Amino acid sequence: DMKVTQMPRYLIKRMGENVLLECGQDMSHETMYWYRQDPGLGLQLIYISYDVDSNSEGDIPKGYRVSRKKREHFSLILDSAKTNQTSVYFCASSLPEPSNERLFFGHGTKLSVL
């Protein structure tokens, strides 16, 4: 069953706390992504990972970092969360070949930073 799993689904944190969002996929996809979705701003790319320890900044990386130590697992870390990081975060994975490229999304994590 092709699946991208995000944990947790909902998270409430206080400003200044550290946040760890986790994502797993069972398709052995090399490329994984973290997006955030905000009303009026659509889906914005935070980070992209091409494989283990091969990560690249997206369009809005400030305030975030990522970790990919296993191909099937991609984490998003917020060190000292800010209220403007309240958002819905989506993880996705894809095959690298352009001919078969499509993104598989997780169900999202709704993060509230108070």
Add this chain to the structure above:
Amino acid sequence: AQKVTQTQTSISVMEKTTVTMDCVYETQDSSYFLFWYKQTASGEIVFLIRQDSYKKENATVGHYSLNFQKPKSSIGLIITATQIEDSAVYFCAMREGTTGNTGKLIFGLGTTLQVQP
């Protein structure tokens, strides 16, 4: 810089009719890939259909098809025989295909489709 624009914020149609959602894109690359994704009310985002810039034929998958007008930098999504379950937000997206491209997929802001019974 690449950009994807969906000018229709929301559309309402009657069930079993055909709807077209517009999308225009900007890119300097001669090779690029265009996608449509659907986000349901539960928040789930799923891939629908794609069009590669070098292909002249419009892509079709089930009751989804594309109207690719390359000279106009336009990639419209057509849904025929709409069903209530088609009510969702539809996102257009683009990835440039040049060597060294980092695989960044850029999304439009989405069009909300409501299918009325």
